[in-house]
Amino acid sequence: MQTVVLAAGEGTRLRPLTDRRPKPTVPVADRTLVEHVVDAAEAAGAARVVVVVGYGADAVRDALGDRTTVEFVTQERQRGTADAVRAARDRLDDAPFAVLNGDVLYDRASLSRLYDAGPGVGAARVDDPSNYGVLETDGDGRVRGVVEKPDDPASDLVNAGAYVFPAAARDWLDVGESDRGELELTDVLTRACGAVEMRAVTVERWLDVGRPWELLAANEWKLGELDRRIEGEVHPDADLRGPVVVEDGASVDAGVVIEGPALVRAGASVGPNAYVRGATLVGEGATVGHGVEVKNSVLMAGATVGHLSYVGDSVLGRDVNFGAGTTVANLRHDDQPVVVRVKGDPTSTGRRKFGVVCGDDAKTGIETALNAGVVLGTGARTTPGETVRRDRDRSA
Incomplete structure (x- = not known):
């Protein structure tokens, strides 16, 4: 055909x-x-x-x-x-x-x-x-x-x-x-x-x-089809549970817990005592730092999540850099579906849990707090200690 x-x-x-x-x-x-x-x-x-x-x-x-x-x-x-x-x-x-x-x-x-x-x-x-x-x-x-x-x-x-x-x-x-x-x-x-x-x-x-949350759903689907395969460098004290793939050239340090389905692509690194769970993609050359928790998220190529940060149900574009202590909120207190602006219009994701969307090269200052449903545009910046409740384009 x-x-x-x-x-x-x-x-x-x-x-x-x-x-x-x-x-x-x-x-x-x-x-x-x-x-x-x-x-x-x-x-x-x-x-x-x-x-x-x-x-x-x-x-x-x-x-x-x-x-x-x-x-x-x-x-x-x-x-x-x-x-x-x-x-x-x-x-x-x-x-x-x-x-x-x-x-x-x-x-x-x-x-x-x-x-x-x-x-x-x-x-x-x-x-x-x-x-x-x-x-x-x-x-x-x-x-x-x-x-x-x-x-x-x-x-x-x-x-x-x-x-x-x-x-x-x-x-x-x-x-x-x-x-x-x-x-x-x-x-x-x-x-x-x-x-x-x-x-x-x-x-x-x-x-x-x-839409961004559908990309998250796509990864949930396809990561769930992967079979366990460990080809990269994994520290003996790391704990990899279930269908986890660590590609050749990737590294997983001591104290790390990864609960599959998860994929750590070539050139990526997961630092000491990090916790990766849910359907998570750590893209080529991406970095998950010391003590970081990443849950059900997509980190595209070159994205970095600094130490002692939390990222849940989020999509991070290429070369995004989260400063140390950056925290993503992924749940509304009223338990309603998280809303994200799509082409300027508030749109329900239909998901009770959804974090943030970050365009390529977005960067956060240390101790930044990002509200559920926030979109950081390509090249956007935040300042140290800032709480971000609304979408942001390029300016800090």
Whole structure:
């Protein structure tokens, strides 16, 4: 099955983590997000994968490397998902083709079923379908159409953003533009439903990684799939429990306790008496200092958490530096879900516990206290002893 992977978007809802990198290249466990998508496609039966790139194209190419099954095409202007597939049209043979979003995780068994059952669309049941495209189906599971973000959804079955189209769909990529001046795959899907039998194929597990807490959830999922592997330097007095991976070139010092699932990547170090637990990623070259506790968090490459600090349920970008004694709050006293501002709008994470989001190169002074849901922008600074209750950009 030839497959198109859409990886040209900027990922604005994931800012500030995507200020300096495209969303498909953010880390999820031991590889980037787009690598997980391509790996799942290949496992499902994709013999050829055409990756559509745009924003940060070189970073996406570097992440995928020299795979013989992968080729790239550039979308010059971002005018919707169908327009992105249209950019790849000349690379497609006259045969059915799959389309996957490069920022959505799928379980491989579900993708295999979709590839085998196509033409079809991946379908998932969600608690709140009003934020998705709701699929209209008949009693036999045939898709009749899709309604985008309805106020009164007719069902909880939504479009999971994975498709297998018939070969004829290559000629349907010139459908009219939407009200936003974009060409969308949902319009192609509607055309397909009127021409062929499109099946709704249930996706057991999927995750649209669009906002910072969803990146945390993605790492929880993929770290949970890792098997224990100890290749780096681990002090005899360290205590590693459960599925813990310490890559070659990483080091774990005396008195450390790591409760898996956890991954300590090459070049990273975990200092004396540190405590790492939950689903935690310590990225390449990252540092967890003496007496630090890190719980259920993502530390991207080069991030440093100074000694005697606490980081819980948080995402730290590349080269973030937390001064000694920095403390992250990750729980509201009223037990309501933590709220984070996304593109300026207060948005519920749906998570009772969530800490902070820090863009690349953010730095805190010693004894800084960060409130739950705070976002520190790329290059942001705090002063020693400061309590930060609101988001901060670059100034101290």
